[in-house]
Amino acid sequence: MINVLLVGSNGAMGKTMQELVEDTPDISIIAGINAVPVDNAPFPTYQTFGAVNEHPDVLVDFSHRSLLMDILSYSISEKVPAVLATTGYTDDDEALVRQAAEKTAIFRSMNMSYGVFIMNELLKKAAVLLEAGYDAEIIEAHHNKKQDSPSGTAKMLLNTLKAEASKTDLKPVYGRSPQSGRRKPNEIGMHSLRGGTIVGEHSVVFAGCDEIIKIEHTALSKKIFASGAIKAARFLKGKSTGLYSMSNI
Template sequence: MKVALIGYGAMGKFIEQRLLEKGHTVAGIVSLDQLKDINEVKDDFDVMIDFSNPANLSMLLDYATKNKKPLVIATTGFSEDQIKSIYDASKLAPIVYTANFSLGVTVFEEVLKMVTPILKDTFDIEVIEKHHNKKIDAPSGTAKMLVSAMNQDGEFEEVFGREGVAKRGKEIGVHAVRGGTIVGEHSVIFAGEDEVLEIKHEAHSKNIFANGAIKAAEFLVGQEPGVYTMNDVLFSK
């Protein structure tokens, strides 16, 4: 597999290393200190992996649609209009776009889809996410993704933090912690009468997201146009 790599920070460098270890080829790197534009990559390639910033999205979607090139989007922080543009572009090119590329979180999400219908009528549900003190958005995109997996029919009110005096209703509580250098922790607590079930995922380094993005790229080559998630990568037949 030949890859055009967008972004060459810590994540980009790790992806390059892992690609080479797995026998893949890096056809070109687009970053501030490398090539400036995806159109400057002269060698042909099979797929793009983007770990850069939202400012590059328009360029990448334009290239993907014009050249029918697969695109793995591992960048976050897009506006609603940008997210819409991803779905519009997916009509012409295959795209993997998801809130979290961790393989463990993807399995976590599937487990919640199975467990929630069984426990939802007799257990209260709370989500707690923890991240480093540099993370500016709260709650995390992953926490929102997990809540969506449990609340597919919209039957729960989604309560983000609590303050004051109020009786608990049919809700999912979501709480964010920011401190230190925590890479990422997500816990879902099902609290019933005399018992508690907690499902938890801890990210010990950002490398897990790079490994997931490479797996997504391997999956995406040869796929039809459309938006795919890590659920498709791991569970599609």
């Protein structure tokens, strides 16, 4: 049995995680962290990490980047591995995660979907094969409550394109306006759509002469992210230090 401390347990993803765990016999959520008190929760919930009395095997975070420092401090001091499934981290946040991984075990992914991991692996190949003669653009779409833009996954796809390219001057262009002018060869367009209840769509478009090649992923349910977090929790249990990602599982 893997005992989990769920951070953001009353949010949309926290509730999805709870639903999935009900049919997962080797995972138990023994406590939760929320910004506000939760009535009638199926497990004890707290507003601060210092109030947690339980002893989890793994922490799973589906909250907000503002809690990152508290999460890392708790993970290090209590020796509890952490699955960081929150988006919107800044470059400074990512640096803090890398530093913390020297003292505790952390699983970090821009997207907890295994399908998105496969998409990114395919993109590594396509970025090399299609660099010459094709213009690359990234399009992502999410529900109207998502706060960060572009999505963490879109940033990951951008980083993959830049890492695999032979050009060193590639730069993102966020959206286009009447003043944007003609597209420059070193640009990678980044476009974000927000509306309705879109779970998550990501597309990398390679536009060439008389043809278009696309690599796409569409999330039909939030359950795929919770499922990925469960796989990560299984993988992380018992580990003491290190930074891990989908490529490790």
